[in-house]
Amino acid sequence: MLRPWDLVIKLDESSSTPFYLQLVTLIIAEIKAGRLKPQDALPGTREMATKLAINRKTVVLAYDELIAQGWLQSEGRRGTFVASHLPMTLHQVPSQASSHPLATVAVMPNATFPAAERFEIIINDGIPDSRLIPFEIISRAFRHALIHTARSSRLGYSNPLGTDELRMAIAQMLNMERGLHVKPDNICVVRGSQMGIFLTAKVMIQPGDAVVMERLSYQPARLAFQACGAEVITVETDEHGMNIDQLDHICSKREIRFVYVTPHHQFPTTVMMSMERRIQLLTVAARHGFKILEDDYDHEFHYILQPVLPLACRSPESVIYVGSLSKVLAPGLRVGYIVGPEAFIQACADHIMIIDRQGNPVTELAAAELMGNGELKRHILKTLKIYDQRRKTLAAAFNKDFDQLLDFNLPSGGLAFWLTLKKTIAMQDFLLWSKQHRLHFHRDSLYAHANQTVAAIRLGFGSHDDRQLAQLLGKLHELLSS
Incomplete structure (x- = not known):
């Protein structure tokens, strides 16, 4: 049997203990330490003898002794393996407590992924539907990228800002479709928008700085700001977006480092910030001298023909713009970007050199090819029609069968609904009942500041086909009516 790794064992030639007993002791020690586990294959006697430069009969004698003691088992021609049932219960040796505690950060409640079988x-x-990904087209782009990087010796270290090809493709897309005016030097490629948010926080925040975000917002961003030493201050949101009057009042009391917003489709409520509010926000930012961190996490998924352009296209010096290609392709393909002034982007590159040196040239070149040949655009247009139909299916069902159970506004974009529960239910009870109905939701505390209770749920629809949507609606109606 071919083993993926060699077992490293060293005998002590100066010891008076016979080699076969040394080998017995060393293999038992490896099993007790957990490096050799039940059913792991051992080297054959001839291979082991060659590695240790000893007589094969010595290895045979050691293996026979270990089999007799119950540590190993022979399976004929298949070879020799660690026994399935060891002769004693192995205990992990406790490590000594350190006098220096580990540095920790706050984690999201309910951050673990639920067991699907439950x-x-x-x-x-x-999140998007990964079943819609054009795998053949993407695999061809990856194959081209891998061949190109190998032949041109580009699989070594390169620019921490990302490949020139992808930054040029992103710049062209942003300039043509989103009204920005940027160059590749204004762009830093990152592994998803969350890394872009954290990098921005790391570059801009000093301990004690104040950051403003909406009371209901993206929890990973809030945790990133707090991990970098920021005090997070919240303002309310209404049907037009962030309450700019509250923000202006806060800025009159203390200095603000930056404001975090998701204006295209507010997370989690899906509200699109009105043009009036956008102008007010930019005006307040200019008056008080703070930056705006604009998270445009799903710009592509918009169902109105004329979407509002990003804040970054109106005030490029005041706005740090974060976007992602991960949701367009698949969340597991980590490709995002930060857009900002050149000095800020270079500071991001300096931090990337400390974190992981650079991104993945193969993935970046593949993404650049998909953008350049139009395949990414075709994929977006195709999936947008499917997501729009799923959005309309849910909206029709909510209007017809859930009128007495919940309120909602039809989202103009994105892949989720924000549903406000009409019944007076404790969210803790709702979540408990949903588990009993084998229906899993994210906790409301994932969206609210300071774990506040919100009588609402964010329901993502993009990843569910028609059959799953019908099943979802049935379960949800049964749950809310119980």
């Missing part, structure tokens, strides 16, 4: 339906907060 739930019939798992409701996410709005």
